[in-house]
Amino acid sequence: EPEVTQTPSHQVTQMGQEVILRCVPISNHLYFYWYRQILGQKVEFLVSFYNNEISEKSEIFDDQFSVERPDGSNFTLKIRSTKLEDSAMYFCASYYDQWFFGPGTRLTVL
Amino acid sequence: KQEVTQIPAALSVPEGENLVLNCSFTDSAIYNLQWFRQDPGKGLTSLLLIQSSQREQTSGRLNASLDKSSGRSTLYIAASQPGDSATYLCVPNPYGNNRLAFGKGNQVVVIP
Numbered sequence: 001e002p003e004v005t006q007t008p009s010h011q012v013t014q015m016g017q018e019v020i021l022r023c024v025p026i027s028n029h030l031y032f033y034w035y036r037q038i039l040g041q042k043v044e045f046l047v048s049f050y051n052n053e054i055s056e057k058s059e060i061f062d063d064q065f066s067v068e069r070p071d072g073s074n075f076t077l078k079i080r081s082t083k084l085e086d087s088a089m090y091f092c093a094s095y096y097d098q099w100f101f102g103p104g105t106r107l108t109v110l
Numbered sequence: 111k112q113e114v115t116q117i118p119a120a121l122s123v124p125e126g127e128n129l130v131l132n133c134s135f136t137d138s139a140i141y142n143l144q145w146f147r148q149d150p151g152k153g154l155t156s157l158l159l160i161q162s163s164q165r166e167q168t169s170g171r172l173n174a175s176l177d178k179s180s181g182r183s184t185l186y187i188a189a190s191q192p193g194d195s196a197t198y199l200c201v202p203n204p205y206g207n208n209r210l211a212f213g214k215g216n217q218v219v220v221i222p
Contacts, residue, residue, distance in 0.1 A: 033209075035210070042212045042213065042214055043154075043199070043210075043212040044212070045209035045210060045211075048208075048209065056208065056209060058209065089151070091153060091154065097142075098142065098144060098156065098159045098203075099144055099156065099201065099203065099210070100156070101146070101153050101154040101156075102153060103152065103153040104152070104153045106151070
C-alpha cells in the first residue's frame with residue numbers, strides 16, 4: 001500500500017536554529033500539505049501546495065516558514081529561526097480522493 | 111469555517127463492549143469524510159473513508175455512518191479490544207482540496 005514517509009522521526013534543535021523537515025508524498029499525488037499538532041492539542045493546518053506553489057496557508061505559516069518541492073519526490077518544510085512554540089509534531093499529507101498522512105516528525109526546540 | 115465536535119471526548123470501556131463515537135460538523139458541503147486513528151505520539155492511520163453519497167461504510171469490526179445533511183457521522187466499533195485504545199478523529203473533507211478541520215477526537219481506553 002502506498003504511504004507518505006517523513007524524516008527525521010525526531011529532531012531536537014536550539015532556539016533560533018533553522019530546521020528542514022522532509023517528506024516523500026505518494027508518487028502520483030498532486031496536492032501536498034503540512035499540518036502540525038502541539039502536544040495535547042488539535043491537529044492544525046499550516047500550508048497546502050499544488051503545481052509547485054502554495055495554494056493556501058494559515059495564519060500560523062508566517063515568514064519564518066517556507067515549503068519547497070526541490071525535485072520530483074521530496075516535499076520540505078523549512079523553519080528559518082525556530083522558537084520554543086514551534087515544538088510540535090509535524091505531519092505531511094498528500095491527497096488523491098482521500099487523505100494520506102505521514103508518521104510525523106517530532107520537533108523539539110530547546 | 112468548518113468546526114468539528116466529537117462526543118464523548120473520552121471514554122473507558124471494558125473489553126468486549128461496543129463503542130459508539132459521535133462526530134458533528136458545521137459545514138455539510140463535504141466531498142467525503144474519513145475516520146482516523148491516532149495512537150499517542152504517532153501519526154494518523156486512516157480507518158474508513160465514506161463518500162458524501164454513502165450512508166455507511168464497513169471494515170471488519172468498524173462501521174461508520176454519515177448523515178451529511180445534518181452534519182453528523184458515527185463510528186461504531188464492535189466487540190472492543192485493548193488494541194482499540196487510541197484517539198479517533200473524524201475528518202470531513204471539503205470540496206476543492208481545502209484545509210482540513212480537526213476536532214479534539216474521541217479518546218478511547220479499552221480495559222482488559
